[in-house]
Amino acid sequence: MKDIFEDLSDRELELLNIIHKKDMITKKGLQSLIAMPLTTLNRAMKSLIDKKLIVEIGVSESTGGRRAVEYSTTQKGIYVVGVDISRTYVSIVIMNLKMTVLAKEKFYMDESFSPQKTVKKIVNLIMKRLKELSIDKSEVIGIGVGTVGPLNRKKGIMVKPKNFFNESWKDVNLKEMLEKDTSISCFIDNGANTAALAEYLFGSGKSFKSIVYIHCGVGIRSAVITDGIVIRTINDSEDAFAHMIVDLNGEKCTCGSKGCIESYSSIKAIIKRFNLKSSIEKIKEEDYNALLNLKVKECDLAKEVINKGAKTLGIGLSNLIKLLNPELVILCGPLINNYKFYYDICIDTFNKNNYLNNKVVFSKGGEFKEDAIAIGAALMVIENYFKRSSY
Secondary structure (H helix, E strand, O other), X not given: OOHHHHOOOHHHHHHHXXXXXXXXXXXXXXXXXXXXXXXXXXXXXXXXXXXXXXXXXXXXOOOOOOOOEEEEEOOOOOEEEEEXXXXXXXXXXXXXXXXXXXXXXXXXXXXXXXXXXXXXXXXXXXXXHHHHOOOOHXXXXXXXXXXXXXXXXXXXXXXXXXXXXXXXXXXXXXXXXXXXXXXXXXXXXXHHHHHXXXXXXXXXXXOOOXXXXXXXXXXXXXXXXXXXXXXXXXXXXXXXXXXXXXXXXXXEOOOOOEOEOHHHHOHHHHHHHXXXXXXXXXXXXXXXXXXXXXXXXXXXXXXXXXHHHHHHHHHHHHHHHHHHOXXXXXXXXXXXXXXXXXXXXHHHHHHHHOOOOOOOEEEXXXXXXXXXXXXXXXXXXXXXXXXXXXX
16 A cells, blocks of 8 residues: 555645645645646646545535535545554554544553563554454555654664663664564654654644654653754754753763753652652652652652752753744643643743743643654654655
């Protein structure tokens, strides 16, 4: 099925890309966006219809004359899979070309989950869901994976991700493993990048030119998109913002520096600081909710370390926004989504330090919330075929 995109002309791909992004559009609407004679447009549209890539979806409201036909991408025959591999869980979505989520799966990982065990479970769940949806494997054009870096993105290798419970996650060729077990093309990128892509093209960021996406969980993950371009870091890492130094004499960070944002604002750092000072039973990293609940119950120590983490994140945001001047910042992840006070303290700290009065919109969780990474990973597959290259 993926060969169908290779057979399209550049004009057909351009039209398909626009229709995909606009969802519903008339020929007149298309002509207003691209310089193409009507005869050429009609010919290209007929080809896309014959290939069952687009369909007539309805008619627009009349403005006095004949109502125009509206077109959209097909809902059947072409499918993509998106996989979010985070440090403690895996999420999977199956979507059609119209970006409708047809199925979702999620499972949690512990120290027993080696790369081999994890991939086997991912493949089994994908195949099970495809069968339930009566989707033939040949109709799936690709599997997109958004995961923790650093990566060798082109080869599809997770180089040496931090904070996985199982230490065998090193130089893992996810692309090769998934393609071998499914016979479906696989694409891989940092999860923060795929989440930002989903929000930029179809979510909270679709009316903005520049956005920043920050995921606050076991670690701090971030991504930046400006004018449709993913701003990539060295080694495709996603923790550049996490290791911004905000206190030269601060806490020792895992990277070797002192005073990094991640050494205060991540779940791992908050749990570590609490356990060092606490006289009660130590809290495990995977049970971070227990610490947040202690804060809610007015535990002074819990309040101290959590508030410090939120304030440090707010200071980091003020520095980042001064540098990049984004129009939208999406804050996501378990610390943001599940606990309003963490988000509120972070934004309040930013506002107190926004001396340049940068105008920026904040979104709590974005439109896709915890599904953003997986949805963006599926979208990455489509974007690769539309642009005939890595997005």
